[in-house]
Amino acid sequence: MPxxxxxxxxxxxxxxxxxxVAFLLLTFFILTSxxxxxxxxxxxxxxxxxxxxxxxxxxxxxxxxxxxxFFGVEGIPIRKEMxxxxxxxxxxxxTPEEEAVFEVLPEFGMPVSQLKSYLDLDPxxxxxxxxxxxxxxxxxxxxxxxxxxxxKADVSINEKALLIAIKGDSKQEYPTIxxxxxxxxxxxxxxxxxxxALKTAPK
Amino acid sequence: MAELDTSxxxxxxxxxxxxxxxxxxxDLTAMVDLAFLLITFFMLTTTLxxxxxxxxxxxxxxxxxxxxxxxxxxxxxxxxxSKNKVExxxxxxxxxxxxxxxxxxxxxxxxxxxxxxxxxxxxxxLPMIVLIKxxxxxxxADFVEALDELNIAGIDIHAVVDITDIEVADLKKNGLY
Numbered sequence: 001m002p003x004x005x006x007x008x009x010x011x012x013x014x015x016x017x018x019x020x021v022a023f024l025l026l027t028f029f030i031l032t033s034x035x036x037x038x039x040x041x042x043x044x045x046x047x048x049x050x051x052x053x054x055x056x057x058x059x060x061x062x063x064x065x066x067x068x069x070f071f072g073v074e075g076i077p078i079r080k081e082m083x084x085x086x087x088x089x090x091x092x093x094x095t096p097e098e099e100a101v102f103e104v105l106p107e108f109g110m111p112v113s114q115l116k117s118y119l120d121l122d123p124x125x126x127x128x129x130x131x132x133x134x135x136x137x138x139x140x141x142x143x144x145x146x147x148x149x150x151x152k153a154d155v156s157i158n159e160k161a162l163l164i165a166i167k168g169d170s171k172q173e174y175p176t177i178x179x180x181x182x183x184x185x186x187x188x189x190x191x192x193x194x195x196x197a198l199k200t201a202p203k
Numbered sequence: 204m205a206e207l208d209t210s211x212x213x214x215x216x217x218x219x220x221x222x223x224x225x226x227x228x229x230d231l232t233a234m235v236d237l238a239f240l241l242i243t244f245f246m247l248t249t250t251l252x253x254x255x256x257x258x259x260x261x262x263x264x265x266x267x268x269x270x271x272x273x274x275x276x277x278x279x280x281x282x283x284x285s286k287n288k289v290e291x292x293x294x295x296x297x298x299x300x301x302x303x304x305x306x307x308x309x310x311x312x313x314x315x316x317x318x319x320x321x322x323x324x325x326x327x328x329l330p331m332i333v334l335i336k337x338x339x340x341x342x343x344a345d346f347v348e349a350l351d352e353l354n355i356a357g358i359d360i361h362a363v364v365d366i367t368d369i370e371v372a373d374l375k376k377n378g379l380y
Contacts (some may be wrong), residue, residue: 015231022238029245051255170344194254
């Protein structure tokens with residue numbers, strides 16, 4: 001009887017295809033991922049037991065900390081439109097270079113009168129610069145106009161209502177929060193989101 | 204595994220020098236390992252960075268016509284003071300003495316659940332209405348915490364309202380302002 005011979009196969013596998021797929025996925029994730037933008041003020045967000053995921057598009061964030069208010073909107077065309085409109089209201093003309101800087105700025109907290117000089121700073125100096133926050137008083141109405149123009153720009157570009165999220169620091173005293181909420185309510189934004197961390201209810 | 208041909212040219216009988224034919228196969232294991240490691244990293248970071256939020260609705264300030272009067276008998280008012288403490292009372296302002304309370308399981312949550320059950324029993328199943336009045340000395344964390352307690356206690360009808368002077372005076376009396 002002939003002995004059954006087990007054919008010896010090489011254990012070497014062709015990894016080229018696997019490598020291709022791996023790098024394809026890697027490229028995809030690198031390109032789609034967005035790194036967390038640094039908050040202009042230290043913000044420790046409070047916890048809440050029931051949270052929803054905030055969409056990545058169509059969101060404006062109001063960051064509140066150290067009694068200062070910062071504003072940021074997702075989307076370059078919206079930011080561009082918003083800057084032009086707000087500039088028109090306060091008679092400030094921005095150069096194309098300044099606009100280009102503003103378009104990539106994640107969040108800002110400058111009065112309109114000082115915004116121009118802030119945008120003219122070089123990137124390193126801008127990072128170190130301590131921003132005073134957007135004025136919330138009702139005389140100059142600056143925060144009101146920023147939010148309003150952002151909403152208008154979003155409606156005209158995306159044809160969607162802008163979602164407004166408030167990111168507040170736990171230690172922040174309530175009056176500042178109240179001012180911001182009343183500014184939103186003045187333009188009939190009665191529904192908004194508060195950015196919170198998910199926590200489990202202590203039993 | 205993919206291997207490199209290391210057999211070399213060797214010495215051939217003819218003594219003819221031949222150019223060394225190296226194998227085209229390269230060991231990709233390490234490269235694949237690295238690629239997958241990075242993929243894992245990016246996958247985890249992108250999903251974890253998504254901001255989470257809670258929805259918040261405030262009562263409309265301008266429209267007066269569709270506002271209903273709040274039945275005072277069914278309301279519970281929570282005043283947010285300083286030092287992470289609260290005061291609460293049932294019914295109308297000044298009619299009953301407020302109770303100073305803490306956040307947490309045996310504090311506000313217990314009071315909410317007890318009061319809610321009591322109001323439901325006395326008002327034929329009608330739910331309790333909660334008014335949150337944050338004072339100027341309260342923090343944002345207190346505010347969110349109070350809303351969270353309502354959420355845990357399952358109280359749907361609530362509103363955030365401005366605090367009145369009488370209530371501020373009461374907070375002052377209890378050293379929470």
